[in-house]
Each structure stands twice: as structure tokens, then as C-alpha cells.
Amino acid sequence: MQGGSSGIGYGLKYQARCISDVKADTDHTSFITGTLSLREENEVHLIRLSSGGTELICEGLFSHPNEIWDLSSCPFDQRIFSTVFSTGESYGAAIWQIPELYGQLNSPQLERIASLDAHVGKINCVLWWPSGRHDKLISIDDENLFLWSLDCSKKAAQVQSKESSGMLHYLSGGAWDPHDVNAVAATCESSVQFWDLRTMKKTSAIERAHIRNANYDMKKKHILVTAEDESGIHIWDLRKPKIPVKELPGHTHWTWAVTCNPEYDGLILSAGTDSTVNLWLAPISAGDEPNSEGIAESPTQQADPLLNSYSDYEDSVYGLAWSSREPWIFASLSYDGRVVVESIKPFLSRK
């Protein structure tokens, strides 16, 4: 199964969809992931990359009441994370805290800090502001966008504001702008909507169908990368929402997830249902106007934007996360519950 791959593997017991970088852990490169099993007892795994970078160590194993559809780690407290879960019939979302001294306990239980229980329909995701300490949370379900104010010490979360996405706009996910604490992008069936959290109003939209996933560039303002089912990856400059700045071919089947490197400019990872993870290099220069594309296209065609394709997976890859501590390392999670951590160092020199 290793098949000459450079990646370090780690197996979960059941199928899984989501993995998240533990950003607040500044001493180790660690990831947190949760399983998706309808009928078994689900688990949350805290995984750490050993100091030599050759092994993945299970740092914590906690049971979670339901199958996990979305999981993200709190960017300022390494022991806190959020999950979206489902019993099969209904959905729930909660903020959890890993108990202290869990190493000594036999069967540590996760401590539920707060339930985000204002939702009715299918919950899609919970978002933390990616750039640091912020006491707000966003949760998105099929029809609504909630802004929660979270108080970790009091262990309470309250709905601060709520807005419906409007008729016939079923939301599917979202991304919080790391450059603007008041801007959120929400993906829905036919477009990406941009919300201003102060007014809870839609400010603009990119009309584009079937967007699976969206991710803001951590370094550059106004740059959003989207993944679409059939038509690959698009890079948008939000000031020019009509035409994408760049297009990448994506995957043979759907492009499921896309994420920008937090450190290196223009490095983009995408995961697809064709059981591959692709590493792209698509820097957006300042003068990369959409209308000068005819000229700009020829050099990009010469240099293939696809740096590498990691294909050593047995099933569709849904989970993808860069390490923010060591930005040349990423973790990927395929549906069969295999975590693979890879280093992109060999490709950095080519930049």
C-alpha cells in the first residue's frame, strides 16, 4: 500500500471525511480528525507528527457521540474544536474541549462547551476566524447563516445574529475571510455569496454553479479559490467577480476540496474524488488582469501549473489541511479513513 510513496500514513478505524490542522499548537505539528460511521461509535483522533517527521503518533483518542461531517480546530486554543455531526436523521453542531490531563485518564471524555443548537435543517459547517483570537463563530446550515458569540470560560454560545440565505439558495459551505473579520463567503448551489457580518446582508456574489469548496488566500487580500464539481479550480479576484483570474483543470472527477498554502504564494492543494491530491503552483501577479489573459496565457501554458499529483489513495479524498506550523507539510484524508501526511519540500525548490 505504501508503494514508493513519501507520505506517512495513519489509519482510522472507520471512514472519515474531515481533518483539521491544530493551529494553536505551536510546539508540534498536529492534526485532528473524526470518523464518519453511521452505526458504530465514532472517534476523534488527535494526531501528532513525531519530531523526526517520520511517524504519526496518536496523541489522543476520544469518543464522539455521532458521525462527524465537519470538524475544525480552534485557531487560538489547541484543546478546543468544533464538530458538525449527524445521527442519520438530524444534525447537530457543538464546540468541544479536550479534557486536561487526558494522557493519564483511561477513557477520557470530551467536554462539550457549547451546543450550537439553533439550527433546524442540515448543518454544513462551523467556521472559526482563521487569523487569530476572535470570540465569534459562524455556522452555516442549508438555509441560514448564524453568527455566534462564544464565551469559552462561561462555556456558552449565544446566537448573535442570524440571516436566511433567501429562497431557493441552499447553502453548502463557506469560508471566513482571514483579512476581514466581517466578511464571509458562503457557497450555494448557483453562486458564492459574500456576507457582511455587521449588517448580515449579502454584499456581492460570484455567479457560478456547483461550487463545492471555497478558500481564501491567507497572504493576499481579495483572492478566493473555489473548487467545482466538474469544472476544476478557479481563482477569483473579489474586486472583479465576473471572470476568474485563473483556471486550473482540477481533477478527473470532482474537485472536492481546495486550500491555499498559508505561507507560500500561489501554492494550492486540491483533493478530488478521483483519489488524488494535486499540488498546484498558480501565483497571481499584480498585473494579472483578466483581459490581458491572451498574453498571460502563453507563459502559464509553458509552465505546467500542476507541480505534483499524489495518487496513492484507495478512495476519494475529502479531507485536506496544510500545517500552519510547518507550511510545507499537509495532511490528507481519504474516505477509507487513511490519513497521509506529505511534505512538499522537493517541489519548493522549483519555485
Place this chain on the structure above:
Amino acid sequence: MGTDDVPLDDKAKRMRDLLSSFYSPDPSSTPNAPSKYGILDAINTSSFDPDQYMNLLVQKSNLEALLQRHVEMAAEIKNLDTDLQMLVYENYNKFISATDAIKRMKSNIIGMEGNMQQLLDKIMSVQSRSDGVNTSLFEKREHIEKLHRTRNLLRKVQFIYDLPARLGRCIKSEAYADAVKFYTGAMPIFKVYGDSSFQDCKRASEEAVAIIVKNLQVDSLQAKLLEKLEQSLGDLRLKTDEIENVSLESNDTSKLGKVSDSIPTTAHEASVREFAEAIRAYRVIFPDSERQLITLAEDLVIKHFEMTKQYIKRRISSANLLGVLRTIWADVLLMDEVLCEAVLPDFSLEAAKDAVKLYVARTFTYLLQDISDALLKVNVKPKEAAEEHPLQVALEASKKAVLQGSMDVLLDFRQLLDDDLGLLVKLRDFIIDWVQEGFQDFFRALDDHFLLLSGRKNLSSQDHGLTEGVHVEKVLAGLVLVLAQLSVFIEQTAIPRITEEIAASFSGGGARGYENGPAFVPGEICRIFRSAGEKLLHHYINMRTQKVSTLLRKRFTTPNWVKHKEPREVHMFVDLFLQESKAIGCEVNQILPQGHLRKHRRSDSNGSTTSSRSNPLRDDKMSRSNTQRARSQLLETHLAKLFKQKVEIFTKVEHTQESVITTTVKLCLKSLQEFVRLQTFNRSGFQQIQLDIQFLRTPLKESVEDEAAIDFLLDEVIVAASERCLDPIPLEPPILDRLIQAKLVKSKEPNPITP
């Protein structure tokens, strides 16, 4: 009271009518004729008879009604009274305000008379003063006028005295026009006083004018001749036009009536000859006039070529172009004889270079247009299903357009090359380069155009003139497939043919300089089109799978799978899916060649993956108890994957029927699996999926080359559904069979979907 327009209730309305009828002078204007209406309503008319009314009322109504009527009437009367009072008050108010206004007017007018008197006095005094000023200044004004007249006279005299000197100056500076103007201005004075006071002046001026006249005679002769030459030039230009018409005639007989036969080429030649003679004569008379003549001759050549360029824009064959060039060249040679200083051949060579270059460029533009037209015919009549294979027809047509068009173009250019016209002989190298360059650019443009037509590159399309008629949104998948196949054709057949042809007749050149190499690089073009072909094929598959995806998305997001009812029949999305794959098959069979891989691949896969790993799972595991299952299932899956050769789902697409269909179906099934994975099912939902998939199995395997992969994917869908199921108990095989048979029978009756 009556100012508001809101609809009033009946009573108030009647009240108003009453009042208005009271005020209206003409009683006949009340519309109600008493005889027509019931007597009880006649109370409002002028011919109201109280006694009759009373009688009628008493007769018709009982006591209670009468009492009520009484009360009503009393109230009405009261109301009428109040209204009348109000009216009176209102009018009274108006009257009082009118009186006030009149009073004010009266008091104001009293003071006015005195003011008017005062005004009159003042005006009178102003008038008398102005008279005084006028008389006192009169004398001085007279004096000034007289002085002014004297001054004018003196100036004239001065002018006369200066005239000879001025004329002399004008002659020196050759400003004859000015001199004549001065002299004619002074003429009347000379006539009157010439014999007495200005005798000397007159004589001197006349001498000067005589010189002017002499000078002018020479110059004007020259100018006139030049003018004449220019005129004949204009004539010549016209005749060029006719020549073109004549040459058009050769292939367009409908124009015969327009151009008279009386102007043969010889007429043009004669006039050019005449022109040349004129130039020769002119040079003899005026030896130093070359500059002007050269400009004139160059002008002629420029005009000729401008006409040619206009002509080229009208899409002509190179025979026509040759005709025109030949005529021009003859003219140029003629003129060169008489005016060799102008180096007209070189000059016209330059101009011809531009013209021929333009011609080459235009030809390629037209070729591109032709191909695009041939392709767009698919778009124009997709619904006219009279033709059985519209795509095939379009492909053949566009193939022909590419190959035949290119060959024609080459042949056309051959004519230019083979001609022994001096002009073209010198341009030969250039033409070869242009043609090569032209092909290079043409194929690049064609590639761009393909992308544009396929809708992949709808972003920067504003600068494309050719595409105005194309609506990018409505690109047909079939067209994309045609484009893909056409790209392959260009790469494999057209380019080699054209390369051959170019090598045969357009080799050499070299005017571009050696370091650049030949302009036409078939290798590069082939590369471009190979990648274009692949891209377009992918695009086609994408478009097709997207359509199916939409279908599947609807199917899976709409129902509530957790509360699904027991499966009664195969869901209709299966029909749609099969229809779609049939449509793909239909398009693909028209366009793409059959692959030869079929047998090979099948035997191969049979050997390696006899029965897919999911089969035992379906048969055995499902019937086991629930709790143990998932764990062992996953384990089993892993184990199976370890021991089983990985089924390649995403193989490289080839330009064959089977490959395209297989890829599309594979992608669709993969999408199906992903959609299933996103849902949670109850037992019935799972069974529905099981049923649908089971039904798909046979028809899909029949149409698809890679059976193993399809089997694998279909099993994967069922596995995914069972994993996402709360209670995965499959349908009993007999029930499954019965439902499928029922569906088969049903679908065969109205329109058979399964072959």
C-alpha cells in the same frame, strides 16, 4: 363641502344632485324622466307631484315603513337645510372678501395720478437737455468729418506714388497675384488722373505690370499642363475600375450588362500611353519639373494599389488579382520608359508587397470563415432531424472545408508564384514566406476559434470578429465532439498534406532571414492540435457528465431518504440516465472511429477481476446481524483491495467510440457513488438504490467496453449506499427480479429504452 372626490354614500349623493339641480337653470337637464322611474324615486325631479306621491306611499307601505319613511324624510329635509345654509354662508364669505379687495384697489389708485404728472415733467426736461447738447456739438463734428475725408484722400495719393516701387518688390518675390491686385486697385485713378498729375507713376506701374504679364504667361502654361495631366490621371483611375470589372466578368457573367464591351483593355492601355506621351512632352518643354511629375506618377501607382486593395476585400481569386497586377505592371513599365528617374518599378514593388500580403491574409481569413460556417451548421439546424447523422455530416463538411480549402488556397497561391510577371517574380520569396507564415497563423487562429466555439474560452472574446454570431452559452455538446475529431483530423491528415504541398511548391523563401528558420512549423501546429483534440474531447465528456450530474443531483437531493417508502418500481431517473448515455452513444458513433481494443480489454479484465469484491459482500454480509457488519465490512473492503488489482477507473481517454462512452459512464457512476455517500438512507431507501443499480447493470454493460470497471463501480454504489444506511437489509433476489422484469416490460411497451 363638495370638494372631496371620495365616493359618497347614496344619501349624500342624492343630496348633491338635489342641490345641483336646484342651482341649474335648466330643469330639463335633470336626467330622470318621471314616467320611466318608479313614482317613489320621482321625488327628486322637477315634475314631482306631492299628492300623488303621498297617495302612493300610503297605499304601498304599511305603518312601520311609513313611520320610517317619515323619519328618513325628516332627516333629509334637515340635512338639506343645513347644506343650503352652508352654501349661503360660503357665498357670503366670498362676497365680503370681494368687497374688501375693491376697497383696497380704490385707496391705492388715488396716489397714482400725482406720480404720473411728475414723471411727465421729468421726461420733458431730459428731452430739452439732450437737444442742447446736440446743437453745441454739431459744429465740431462737421469739422472732424471733413478732416477725415482729407486724410483718406492723402492716403490714396500716397498709395499711387508708392505703386511702382511696390510692384517692383512683388515681381522680385514673385507674388504676382498681389501685384495684380494692387494694380487693378489703382486703375480707376490712373484712368481719371493718369494724364495729368500721376503721369510718371502711371508709366512706371505699367512697365512693371508688363513684366508681370510676361512672367505669368510661362508659369500658367506649366500649371495648365500639369492640371491636364492630373485630369488624365483621374481618367486612368476610373479605367482601372473598369478593368477590374472586365476581369470580374470572366467568372461572373451576370455583370455583363453593367459593363459595356466597348471598353476593352486596350482602351486603358491607350490612355496610359497617352499619359506617358504627355509626360514626355511636358519634360521636353519644362526641363526642371521632374519633382512634380514623379509625385504625379507615384500618385497614380498609389491610387492603382488602393483600388487593388479595395478589390481584394471583395474576395477574389488569385487569377483576378493577377489580372489587376498585370495591368498595373504594364502601366508602370510604360511610365518607367518616360520617367526613369522616378524608379517607379521599385516604388510599385513596395506597394505590391503590401497588396499581396493583404491578399494572403484575407484569403486565410476567408478560409477560417468557411470552416467556421461549415461547423456552425450543426448549430443552425440541430432540430431538423431530416438528416440522420447531422454531426457526421458536419464533420465531413468541415473536414472537407479544412483540407479542400487549404488545398485551394495553396493552388491559388501557386498561380501567383508561377506567373512570370516581373512584379511577382521579385516578390516570390516574400510570397513564399507569407504563405508559410499565413498557414502558421491560420492554424493558430483556427485553434483559438475551436476553443471559442466550444465555449471553453468565452472570456476574452471581444476582439474576435468572426464569432459575433455564436452564442457561447448554447454550445452543443455535439459540436464540441465534432471539433475534437476535426482537431485530430487536422493533426493527422491535413497538416501532413499541407506540409507536403508547401514543401513541393513553397520551399525556399528565406527573405525572413535564416536565424528564424522556416515560418511554417508543422510540428508545432500538430502539437497544438493534438492538445486541442484532447482538451475538446475532455470538454465534451465534461459537458455530458455535467448534464447527468444535474440529473443525479436532483434525484438525490430532492427526496427525504431517511423516510423513504418501500421500493415499488425502478425509479425513472434510470431511464433518463440511460437515455442520456444513449444520446452520447448516438453522437459518438457518428463521429468517432471504432476502437480495436474491445476484445483485448475484455479478456484482460476477465482474467484479473473475475467477480468483483463486492459480490460476496452483497450476498453474504447483508444477511448477517447488523452490529458486526460495518466493522467487518470495512475490514473486508480493505482486505479485498489488498488482494485485488486496483480497477482503473480513470484511464486515459482515446478518440474512439468505446473509450469515450466508457469514460463518460464511469464518471457518471462515480458521481452517483459520491451523491449516495452524501445521503443517509433508511432500509427502503437503500433497497431503492439497490434496485435502480441492479436495473442499470445490464444495459450499461452492453453499451460499455470495460465491463469490469462498470461492475466494480455499480457495486461501489451499492456498498456506499449500504454504508450510509441505518438498516441495510437488501431486497430479496426474487423481489428484485420481479421489479426489474416489471420495469422491462413496461419500458418495452411505449418506447423501448433497453436495446
